[in-house]
Amino acid sequence: xxFIGLFLYxxxxxxxxxxxxxxxxxxxxxxxxxxxxxxxxxxYFYPLVVFALxxxxxxxxxxxxxxxxxxxxxxxxxxxLGLIGTFLGLxxxxxxxxxxxxxxxDFNVKITSLLGSIGSSLDAMSLAFLTSILGVGASxxxxxxxxxxxxYFKDAKSKGGAQGGSSEGHSESSYLxxxxxxxxxxxSLSANLxxxxxxxxxxxxxxxxxxxxSFDTFVSNQERLMNDDAEKISTYSQKIIEQMTNNNNNIVSxxxxxxxxxxxxxxxxxxxxxxxxxxxxxSSEINVEVKGSGAHxxxxxxxxxVIDGKLQNINSGVYQGLEEANYSxxxxxTEISTSNESLGALRNIFEDFDVSYQDQLTRFNNHxxxxxxxxxxxxxxxQDLKFLLAPPxxxxxxxxxxxxxxxxxxxxxxxxxxxxxxxxxxxRWDDPxxxxxxNGDIFSPDMQNHQELMIQLDKWVLxxxxxxxxxxxxxxxxxxxxxxxxxxxxxxxxxxxxIPFLKQVIxxxxxxxxxxxxxxxxxxxxxxxxxxLKETFKEIRDLGCKIYVDHYGAGHSSxxxxxxxxxxxxxxxxxxxxxxxxxxxxxxxxxxxxxSCKELGIEVIxxxxxxxxxxxxxxxxxxxxxQGYLSSAPISSADYTAYINSDS
Numbered sequence: 001x002x003f004i005g006l007f008l009y010x011x012x013x014x015x016x017x018x019x020x021x022x023x024x025x026x027x028x029x030x031x032x033x034x035x036x037x038x039x040x041x042x043x044y045f046y047p048l049v050v051f052a053l054x055x056x057x058x059x060x061x062x063x064x065x066x067x068x069x070x071x072x073x074x075x076x077x078x079x080x081l082g083l084i085g086t087f088l089g090l091x092x093x094x095x096x097x098x099x100x101x102x103x104x105x106d107f108n109v110k111i112t113s114l115l116g117s118i119g120s121s122l123d124a125m126s127l128a129f130l131t132s133i134l135g136v137g138a139s140x141x142x143x144x145x146x147x148x149x150x151x152y153f154k155d156a157k158s159k160g161g162a163q164g165g166s167s168e169g170h171s172e173s174s175y176l177x178x179x180x181x182x183x184x185x186x187x188s189l190s191a192n193l194x195x196x197x198x199x200x201x202x203x204x205x206x207x208x209x210x211x212x213x214s215f216d217t218f219v220s221n222q223e224r225l226m227n228d229d230a231e232k233i234s235t236y237s238q239k240i241i242e243q244m245t246n247n248n249n250n251i252v253s254x255x256x257x258x259x260x261x262x263x264x265x266x267x268x269x270x271x272x273x274x275x276x277x278x279x280x281x282x283s284s285e286i287n288v289e290v291k292g293s294g295a296h297x298x299x300x301x302x303x304x305x306v307i308d309g310k311l312q313n314i315n316s317g318v319y320q321g322l323e324e325a326n327y328s329x330x331x332x333x334t335e336i337s338t339s340n341e342s343l344g345a346l347r348n349i350f351e352d353f354d355v356s357y358q359d360q361l362t363r364f365n366n367h368x369x370x371x372x373x374x375x376x377x378x379x380x381x382x383q384d385l386k387f388l389l390a391p392p393x394x395x396x397x398x399x400x401x402x403x404x405x406x407x408x409x410x411x412x413x414x415x416x417x418x419x420x421x422x423x424x425x426x427x428r429w430d431d432p433x434x435x436x437x438x439n440g441d442i443f444s445p446d447m448q449n450h451q452e453l454m455i456q457l458d459k460w461v462l463x464x465x466x467x468x469x470x471x472x473x474x475x476x477x478x479x480x481x482x483x484x485x486x487x488x489x490x491x492x493x494x495x496x497x498x499i500p501f502l503k504q505v506i507x508x509x510x511x512x513x514x515x516x517x518x519x520x521x522x523x524x525x526x527x528x529x530x531x532x533l534k535e536t537f538k539e540i541r542d543l544g545c546k547i548y549v550d551h552y553g554a555g556h557s558s559x560x561x562x563x564x565x566x567x568x569x570x571x572x573x574x575x576x577x578x579x580x581x582x583x584x585x586x587x588x589x590x591x592x593x594x595x596s597c598k599e600l601g602i603e604v605i606x607x608x609x610x611x612x613x614x615x616x617x618x619x620x621x622x623x624x625x626x627q628g629y630l631s632s633a634p635i636s637s638a639d640y641t642a643y644i645n646s647d648s
Contacts, residue, residue, distance in 0.1 A: 082135015574608025
């Protein structure tokens with residue numbers, strides 16, 4: 001009869017692997033909890049090992065009582081391991097949901113984190129149910145099959161005849177009958193063992209209800225936000241219409257101002273022409289007066305000749321000649337005074353003309369200023385209208401990547417002596433409509449939602465950066481010890497194409513991986529699944545590339561976590577370094593970071609170093625590598641080549 005037990009024992013395993021459902025059940029359980037599945041399998045086959053020892057042992061020292069105890073032990077172990085997997089799964093599910101609900105950031109970031117945590121919690125829930133089912137199932141199969149396998153010990157005793165003497169009674173008392181099996185099953189599946197599972201299932205149901213409630217709240221919030229956005233769009237459209245109406249009014253006003261300016265300019269020209277005519281008239285009068293003065297002078301000369309003649313003839317009337325001379329002199333003085341008055345009138349006319357001209361010129365300048373102000377207002381409106389009609393930022397970026405309209409900038413990393421040890425690659429985008437777009441806008445949370453676009457952008461940066469690095473290596477500009485670090489977003493970090501793409505780009509450009517570092521933002525690491533991230537970082541290190549963490553200190557991550565991830569270098573965030581502005585800044589945060597990294601063997605570099613005072617303080621704290629405007633701003637590849645050559 002024990003052959004029936006052996007047949008059932010192996011048939012259960014074969015049937016489980018024959019059907020697709022069973023294979024999926026086993027592979028899924030192994031992927032979630034390989035250790036627990038291995039222990040359950042060992043416990044499942046343990047009674048067979050004991051039976052094999054008894055069957056092939058010549059001395060038959062293994063008794064039925066001992067076999068029975070080992071069967072109960074294996075059955076209990078299976079149930080216990082299943083419950084352990086259940087507790088681990090439920091605790092991991094609770095922790096994952098809690099982490100998702102407590103994530104920092106705006107609404108979209110929190111929702112993204114919550115959705116990610118729900119995926120993790122579903123895996124944990126699967127772990128809980130699968131291990132519990134597997135443990136209980138294995139326990140039941142062990143007890144049922146070993147009920148038949150135990151009959152071997154009775155047959156062995158019967159064949160032994162009188163060897164045992166009174167052993168027959170002992171054999172009967174130690175027989176593993178149905179009541180013993182039932183008692184063992186009840187004990188394995190007792191309420192004491194299943195009560196924690198029941199409580200955990202109740203807690204899981206409550207979590208599911210909470211998740212459902214959170215989704216309902218999320219949907220209502222999304223509807224409310226969509227309605228609010230629609231109202232904002234309608235309001236903004238109305239404002240655009242009002243602005244365009246005002247703009248039309250401004251254009252009409254500007255036309256009126258130009259007409260008034262033209263009319264007043266014509267009046268000024270007319271006044272100027274009239275004044276010129278007056279000047280011409282006065283010039284004629286002056287000419288006449290001057291000619292009159294000449295005639296009088298000729299007359300005076302004649303009188304003098306007469307006087308001279310009369311002086312020669314004193315007896316003919318000296319007194320009369322003097323009176324005539326005096327009369328003539330008075331007349332000359334009168335004529336000269338008249339000429340002076342004419343010249344004074346002419347000067348007054350010129351002064352009045354100058355005052356009138358300055359007044360007209362001031363008024364004309366004022367009109368030009370008004371016109372310039374209106375033109376600027378019109379230009380501002382047209383600029384706003386141009387932005388409104390421009391394609392969305394994500395579409396414009398996609399076209400820029402496709403048409404290769406992006407650029408790269410390089411900011412050097414230097415040691416304490418100023419020697420260049422590498423650089424960080426930055427994206428530069430000069431959009432035809434928006435102008436220069438900042439990295440903050442390119443990598444904003446809204447743009448991060450376009451995962452395919454971010455993956456496309458990261459791959460463009462990696463490919464073009466390594467082409468530039470290959471050029472520098474071929475021309476001996478780049479030293480073998482220098483490292484170029486390139487940022488990647490979360491979208492590419494968790495994408496399956498990252499490692500194959502890195503391998504291909506490195507092979508195409510024939511670059512040594514010792515010159516390459518993949519740089520990841522601290523916030524990206526905090527929002528990623530740790531185990532997945534750990535595996536990705538391991539594959540990057542296996543390629544030979546280094547791993548840098550950017551903007552460290554802005555979040556709340558642990559340095560020990562980066563040691564577990566195998567990170568080579570932490571880059572202290574600019575916001576942390578900027579606090580070192582005076583002697584009173586103690587830099588306690590930076591001191592603790594440097595001490596911890598030194599203990600764990602992780603290098604540290606400070607970002608955003610802008611002056612010698614900050615550098616000297618950082619040197620006091622034990623930091624020997626720097627990046628910032630003190631050494632170099634982000635510059636083009638040609639300027640960076642000249643910068644490296646000047647450093648060498």
